[in-house]
Each structure stands twice: as C-alpha cells, then as structure tokens.
Amino acid sequence: MSPEPRHQALLSVRGLGVFRPGPGGEVAALRDIDLDLQPQECLGIVGESGCGKTQLLHALMGLQSGNVRLAGSVRFRGEELLGASAQRLALVRGRRLALVFQDALSALNPYLRIATQMTEGARAQLGLSRRAAWQRAATLLESLQIDAPARRLRQYPHELSGGMRQRVLIAMALMCEPDVLLLDEPTTALDVTVQAQVLAVLRELRARSGVAMIFVTHDLGVLAAIADRVAVMYAGRIVEQAAAAHLYATPRHPYTAGLLHSMPRLDTPLDTRLSTIPGQPPRSGATSTGCAFAPRCPLAHERCTQLPVLRCADNQFPANGTVACHYDGPAQGLREIWP
Amino acid sequence: MARFLLRRLLSALPTLLVIATLAFALLHLTPGGPFDSDRTLVAQIQRAIEARYHLDEPVWRQYLRYLNDLAHGDLGPSFTYRDTSVNQIIAQGLPIDLAIGGCAIGFALLVGGAIGLGAASRPGSLRDRLPMTLAMIGISVPSFVIAPLLILIFAMRLHWLPSGDWVGGSWRHLLLPSLALALPYTAFIARIVRASALDVMGNAHIRTARAKGLGDTAVLLRHALRPTLMPLVSYLGPALASVLTGSIVIEQVFGLPGVGRFFIGGALNRDYTLVMGLTLLYGALIIVGNFVVDLCYAWLDPRVRLNR
Numbered sequence: 254m255s256p257e258p259r260h261q262a263l264l265s266v267r268g269l270g271v272f273r274p275g276p277g278g279e280v281a282a283l284r285d286i287d288l289d290l291q292p293q294e295c296l297g298i299v300g301e302s303g304c305g306k307t308q309l310l311h312a313l314m315g316l317q318s319g320n321v322r323l324a325g326s327v328r329f330r331g332e333e334l335l336g337a338s339a340q341r342l343a344l345v346r347g348r349r350l351a352l353v354f355q356d357a358l359s360a361l362n363p364y365l366r367i368a369t370q371m372t373e374g375a376r377a378q379l380g381l382s383r384r385a386a387w388q389r390a391a392t393l394l395e396s397l398q399i400d401a402p403a404r405r406l407r408q409y410p411h412e413l414s415g416g417m418r419q420r421v422l423i424a425m426a427l428m429c430e431p432d433v434l435l436l437d438e439p440t441t442a443l444d445v446t447v448q449a450q451v452l453a454v455l456r457e458l459r460a461r462s463g464v465a466m467i468f469v470t471h472d473l474g475v476l477a478a479i480a481d482r483v484a485v486m487y488a489g490r491i492v493e494q495a496a497a498a499h500l501y502a503t504p505r506h507p508y509t510a511g512l513l514h515s516m517p518r519l520d521t522p523l524d525t526r527l528s529t530i531p532g533q534p535p536r537s538g539a540t541s542t543g544c545a546f547a548p549r550c551p552l553a554h555e556r557c558t559q560l561p562v563l564r565c566a567d568n569q570f571p572a573n574g575t576v577a578c579h580y581d582g583p584a585q586g587l588r589e590i591w592p
Numbered sequence: 593m594a595r596f597l598l599r600r601l602l603s604a605l606p607t608l609l610v611i612a613t614l615a616f617a618l619l620h621l622t623p624g625g626p627f628d629s630d631r632t633l634v635a636q637i638q639r640a641i642e643a644r645y646h647l648d649e650p651v652w653r654q655y656l657r658y659l660n661d662l663a664h665g666d667l668g669p670s671f672t673y674r675d676t677s678v679n680q681i682i683a684q685g686l687p688i689d690l691a692i693g694g695c696a697i698g699f700a701l702l703v704g705g706a707i708g709l710g711a712a713s714r715p716g717s718l719r720d721r722l723p724m725t726l727a728m729i730g731i732s733v734p735s736f737v738i739a740p741l742l743i744l745i746f747a748m749r750l751h752w753l754p755s756g757d758w759v760g761g762s763w764r765h766l767l768l769p770s771l772a773l774a775l776p777y778t779a780f781i782a783r784i785v786r787a788s789a790l791d792v793m794g795n796a797h798i799r800t801a802r803a804k805g806l807g808d809t810a811v812l813l814r815h816a817l818r819p820t821l822m823p824l825v826s827y828l829g830p831a832l833a834s835v836l837t838g839s840i841v842i843e844q845v846f847g848l849p850g851v852g853r854f855f856i857g858g859a860l861n862r863d864y865t866l867v868m869g870l871t872l873l874y875g876a877l878i879i880v881g882n883f884v885v886d887l888c889y890a891w892l893d894p895r896v897r898l899n900r
C-alpha cells in the first residue's frame with residue numbers, strides 16, 4: 254500500500270502515527286504520514302495551526318512529550334529510529350538530525366548562558382574542546398548576521414531580542430553539522446527584514462554544505478523561496494505532496510488551492526481583502542472516517558464520506574506528486590472554486 | 593553587590609524599630625506589671641525594685657531609654673532572672689536553637705529533596721506513591737504529636753537516644769528534637785520538589801537539551817536541577833521563620849534550654865525586656881532568612897537583578 258522507500262532517501266517515514274489517550278479513547282495527532290527526504294533536498298511542510306506540524310518534527314527525533322503511542326517507521330539512512338534505544342537516539346540527535354524549535358524563548362534554558370547552551374551539544378557529540386566549540390559558535394552566530402557574537406555568547410536568553418534568539422536556535426542546531434535540519438517555523442517570529450536575512454542564510458547554507466532540510470511553516474510564500482518539494486498537511490494527515498513549482502502552478506487538492514488563493518501576491522490590488530478558507534479545521538485530530546476537509550470543501554460530494562487515500566496526482570506523470578482527494582476533474586478548475 | 597548589601601541592611605532597621613515599638617506597646621498595654629504577684633511585697637521594696645528597673649518613670653521615657661540601649665546593642669536586664677541580661681540569655685540559648693533548626697532544615701532539604709526527585713523519576717510507581725502518602729501524613733501531623741512518638745520509640749522502647757535530661761548537653765541530645773522538628777518540613781519539601789521536578793521535565797528547554805543528544809545525567813544536572821529548586825527557595829523563607837516558632841514547642845517537649853522556653857516564661861511573667869529582646873531576635877532572624885532567600889534567588893536565576 255505504502256510506496257517503497259527509495260533506497261537513496263536520507264530520511265524515510267512510513268505510516269507514522271502519533272496517538273494520545275483522550276477521554277473517549279485514543280486521539281490521533283498524526284496518522285499515516287509517508288515522507289521521503291532526499292540528500293540535499295529541502296522539503297516544505299505547510300498547514301494551518303494545530304494540524305500537527307510540530308508533532309511530526311518531534312516524533313521524527315523521538316522527542317514526543319507525555320503519554321504517547323507511536324506507530325509506523327522513521328528510518329534515517331535505513332536505520333529505524335522509532336523505538337530505538339536511548340543510546341542510539343542520543344547519537345543521532347543533534348549530529349544527524351537537528352531541530353530548530355518553534356518557540357525560541359521557551360526552547361532556550363533561561364538559567365544558562367548562550368555559550369553553554371550552544372557548545373554543550375558539540376562538546377558531547379564531537380568531543381570538541383571548550384575553546385573550539387566556542388569558536389565554532391561565534392563563527393556560526395556571525396554567519397547568521399548577529400553582531401558582536403562574543404558578547405552575545407556571554408549573555409543569557411532574556412537579554413536577546415526575539416529575532417536574535419531564533420537565530421541562536423538555528424546556529425545551535427548547526428553546531429554539529431547535521432545531515433538533516435528540521436526547522437519548525439524558523440521565520441514566523443521574525444520581522445520581514447530579518448526573515449529575509451534568515452532565509453538567505455539558510456539558502457546559502459544549503460548551497461555550501463548541502464544539508465537536507467524539512468522546513469515547516471504555515472506560510473506558502475516563505476516556502477516558495479526555499480523548498481524543492483512541498484507537503485500540505487490537514488488535520489494530522491498529508492493531503493498533497495508535489496514538487497514546489499508544480500504545486501504552486503497546479504494544486505490538486507482543494508485545500509492547497511485555498512491556501513494558494515489566500516496568499517497575498519505582488520499583483521493583488523492593495524484594497525482587496527485577503528480571502529481565507531471559511532470554517533475551522535477539526536479539533537478532534539486525525540480521523541479515519543471520510544475526508545476531514547469535507548465540511549469546508551466546496552467540492553464535497555457523497556464519496557467524500559469515505560477516506561481518500563493518497564494517490565498519484567496525475568496518472569500520466571506519477572512523479573508530479575500525490576494527493577488525497579476524491580475529486581478527479583480537471584486540475585485547472587480548482588483555482589476557481591474559491592471566491 | 594556591596595551597595596545592595598548596604599541598602600538591604602539599612603532597610604532592615606525601620607522594620608526592627610517597628611517590631612520593637614509594637615512589642616513595647618503591647619507589653620505595656622497588658623494589665624499587670626513584672627513585679628505584681630500573689631505575694632504582696634512590702635510597698636517600699638516594690639517601689640525600690642521598680643525604681644531599679646526604671647519602671648517608675650513615665651512610659652515615654654522608658655521607651656526612649658529602651659531604644660537608646662538597643663542602639664548600643666544592649667537588650668537590658670531580665671526582670672525575672674536576677675542578675676542576668678537578656679543578651680546573656682540569648683548567648684546561652686540561641687546556639688541550641690540554631691543547632692536543631694539548622695539540622696532540621698538541612699535534614700529536610702537533603703532527605704525531602706531526594707525523596708521528591710526519586711518520586712518524580714517514576715511518577716505513579718510505588719517509589720512515588722508510598723513516600724507521597726507518608727508525606728501527606730507527615731504534613732498533617734504537628735510536631736507536638738510527632739515529638740512524643742519519637743521519644744516513645746527511640747528513647748523509651750529502643751533506648752537508642754536520650755529523650756531529655758539535658759545536662760551539659762551532647763549532640764545526641766539534639767538528634768531527636770531535630771528529627772521531630774524536621775519531619776513536617778521533610779514531607780513538605782518532598783512534595784514541592786516532586787511537583788516542581790515533574791513540571792520542569794515537561795518544559796520546552798528540557799526537550800531542547802534532549803534534542804542535542806545529551807545524556808540523562810547532563811539533562812538532569814545541567815538543565816533540570818536549577819529550575820526544580822526555584823520553588824524550594826521561595827518556600828525556604830517562610831520555612832525558616834516557622835522552624836523558629838516550631839522549635840519553641842520542641843524545646844518544651846524535650847526540655848532543652850534554648851531561647852524558646854524563656855520566651856514563654858518571659859511572656860507569662862511579664863518580663864518586658866526578655867520578651868521584647870526575643871521578639872526582636874526572631875524578627876532579625878526572619879529578616880536574615882528572607883535576605884538569604886533573595887541572595888539565593890539572584891544566585892540561581894540570571895533574570896533576577898540585585899538592584900531593587
């Protein structure tokens with residue numbers, strides 16, 4: 254049923270599910286997630302708040318909190334990470350997979366200097382000396398356009414601005430030169446100029462070191478600037494996945510079309526109100542009964558009470574991507590369904 | 593830092609003045625005087641005694657005289673213990689109180705902290721539920737119930753430790769009183785540390801530490817320990833104060849010659865200077881305790897600045 258992992262994939266996720274005990278039985282935060290990340294690739298993940306993007310990144314690193322049951326498989330270079338021993342995971346974390354957390358203020362330890370927090374990983378993982386690790390931290394901060402890095406390193410998180418903290422978090426994730434960088438809304442908390450700077454730095458980093466990335470955001474506009482491929486999430490599932498250029502040009506899922514439609518564009522007249530998709534995403538997590546998007550979908554029809562499975566978006570060009578939707582009319586028509 | 597210390601020291605003075613004034617006023621408002629007793633003294637002798645302690649002067653003059661002595665570090669002569677000054681009583685009794693109070697707090701911190709951390713490491717397990725149930729009982733049972741129980745078990749049944757009969761005094765006489773004083777605090781601290789540790793382990797920055805591939809020990813010691821201790825620090829201020837009052841009771845039960853029993857005796861006998869002196873002493877100790885707590889805060893948390 255699930256596609257076979259392409260053997261060169263760096264990171265390969267199959268049927269990943271995250272389940273929490275709820276009052277009326279288990280609630281699934283994520284269900285049936287299939288992803289492949291190729292070396293040097295940047296995969297964008299987009300979706301509304303609460304659709305499970307953060308849960309997904311945490312589950313990839315085995316960092317899920319609380320009483321959680323995981324299902325499926327997460328392989329890094331063929332090695333299974335789900336259910337791996339603490340020792341194995343410790344070797345992978347930071348060094349193979351590094352995560353840039355969403356909320357920089359709470360992700361940093363308020364009691365420790367930036368230098369301590371940035372260097373401890375590299376010292377433990379790579380056996381760097383205090384001095385060498387400090388030097389590397391300073392260089393990374395500088396490359397992220399933080400001035401006076403030596404002074405910043407001696408400061409505490411509360412002494413830094415929000416934008417600086419976010420960049421410290423990015424630099425911290427780069428300390429061990431990871432193979433995969435997981436970024437959880439790394440630019441959302443930043444103002445537009447800093448956002449552009451950070452994106453430029455990340456692009457430059459890719460060009461220089463070839464690090465693979467999973468870039469999570471709720472902003473398709475940001476992804477256009479960096480992602481090779483985009484996966485769209487809705488209510489704990491991936492509903493569409495395609496090469497970035499393809500997805501922006503011809504979305505195959507009504508939800509993707511809606512997200513694109515609500516994106517501000519340069520040629521949008523200033524006085525038009527930006528449209529949003531009417532309605533709210535479901536609060537109950539990922540279900541298995543029908544299409545979760547049906548209550549908001551203009552194309553919903555009787556078949557939508559059955560779960561749409563991911564299928565090739567375009568039978569003639571299977572590489573163009575996958576989509577989970579029962580609509581099989583012409584893709585061009587999807588743009589017009591949103592007012 | 594030096595300026596902060598000086599400022600705190602100076603700001604303690606008005607507090608102590610208020611305490612002295614209130615104590616003075618309350619004592620003088622209480623009916624009866626130090627030398628009224630069932631035996632009626634010959635009026636002449638009574639007057640002579642009152643003159644010796646300046647009790648025949650107007651109250652405001654007594655007040656000023658008292659403040660003047662205070663400024664010179666003299667708490668005055670005791671009325672009931674002839675030829676003994678309040679300073680001497682404190683010098684003799686206070687070391688005993690500090691010893692059992694210090695032992696009790698130290699014990700409570702070490703044992704309570706360890707139990708709390710152990711419980712938090714396996715929430716819901718026997719290691720968690722058994723000590724926490726005991727702790728709940730420990731909090732609810734007051735010292736004056738625990739103390740006789742300890743005497744019954746360790747002194748009268750097992751004959752391991754002396755229960756009282758303080759003569760000359762050895763450290764063994766201080767063990768049971770310290771333990772009796774410590775148990776409720778141990779229980780409370782165990783619960784605080786458990787709750788705090790569980791809370792901290794769910795913090796986002798602990799997840800960040802894990803994401804770096806740090807081992808459990810590094811995560812616990814470097815990232816979890818300090819925030820876990822913060823609620824304990826805030827609890828310690830009030831705890832220090834209540835250890836002092838708690839030791840008054842414990843001293844009675846174990847017959848220890850600390851300052852606590854003088855406090856009670858002084859109050860019953862209207863020994864003005866003794867009661868005022870000890871009230872000031874307790875006040876000063878509480879101020880010092882809070883000061884130490886503030887210093888601990890600033891030392892533990894870089895976000896706290898010492899410039900208020």
Ligand SMILES: Nc1ncnc2c1ncn2[C@@H]1O[C@H](COP(=O)(O)OP(=O)(O)OP(=O)(O)O)[C@@H](O)[C@H]1O
Pocket residue numbers: 273282300301302303304305306307308309318319355471536
């Ligand atoms: N510890 C938890 N316990 C229970 N439910 C949780 C927990 N953490 C997250 N959830 C739920 O899981 C769902 C997915 O949350 P997640 O944080 O992954 O969303 P997100 O896509 O990252 O959203 P955002 O864009 O706001 O960051 C949410 O509905 C949330 O309420």
Ligand code: SF4
Pocket residue numbers: 506507508544545546547548550551552553554556557561577578579580
């Ligand atoms: S499956 Fe049906 S309801 Fe769901 S997105 Fe497609 S058309 Fe809309």
Ligand SMILES: [Mg+2]
Pocket residue numbers: 306307308355437
């Ligand atoms: Mg999130």
